[in-house]
Amino acid sequence: MKADILLRKDQVNTKEGNKDVQLLKDKLWQRRTTAEITIMGENKVREENSILKEIRRIETREKEVIQALERNNGTTWEEDELVYMEGKIYVPNNKKVKEEILKENNDSVDVGHPGQQRMLELLKRNYWWPGLKEDVKRYVQGCFKCQQNKVLHQRKAGKLHPLEIPQEPW
Ligand SMILES: [Zn+2]
Numbered sequence: 001m002k003a004d005i006l007l008r009k010d011q012v013n014t015k016e017g018n019k020d021v022q023l024l025k026d027k028l029w030q031r032r033t034t035a036e037i038t039i040m041g042e043n044k045v046r047e048e049n050s051i052l053k054e055i056r057r058i059e060t061r062e063k064e065v066i067q068a069l070e071r072n073n074g075t076t077w078e079e080d081e082l083v084y085m086e087g088k089i090y091v092p093n094n095k096k097v098k099e100e101i102l103k104e105n106n107d108s109v110d111v112g113h114p115g116q117q118r119m120l121e122l123l124k125r126n127y128w129w130p131g132l133k134e135d136v137k138r139y140v141q142g143c144f145k146c147q148q149n150k151v152l153h154q155r156k157a158g159k160l161h162p163l164e165i166p167q168e169p170w
Pocket residue numbers: 106107113114115140143144145146147
């Protein structure tokens with residue numbers, strides 16, 4: 001099934017010139033959309049769309065993004081008013097939008113405060129921005145429920161805690 005899709009894509013994109021670039025683009029695009037479908041329910045798609053709308057409205061771009069676009073080597077491109085960095089949607093430096101995306105990938109019911117590693121994985125499926133990792137770390141550290149979950153997991157992972165041994169007299 002998967003091989004079949006790739007094969008058909010190969011056959012379609014036989015335009016001369018930047019065939020390789022086009023193929024890479026397709027591959028990255030495909031990976032992104034597949035990931036999106038995997039993690040998103042119908043409600044999520046709707047929320048996602050409003051975030052995308054906001055991203056489209058913001059026109060500022062970091063220097064490294066502009067440079068990557070200028071290099072035009074197939075890993076960064078603009079499409080439908082969005083910038084893609086290696087297939088991920090570039091999120092401009094806007095506090096409100098970033099917070100919204102962070103919240104979406106941490107607090108929403110279907111995500112359920114996954115902690116730093118998992119949250120980063122989820123986010124990276126769809127988005128990219130400079131300092132994403134640090135922002136996730138900061139967000140999780142400031143999230144009471146994430147910290148609570150972390151403590152619970154650590155307790156479960158540890159062996160019998162000495163204090164939990166009942167002090168019953170024989
Ligand atoms: Zn959390």
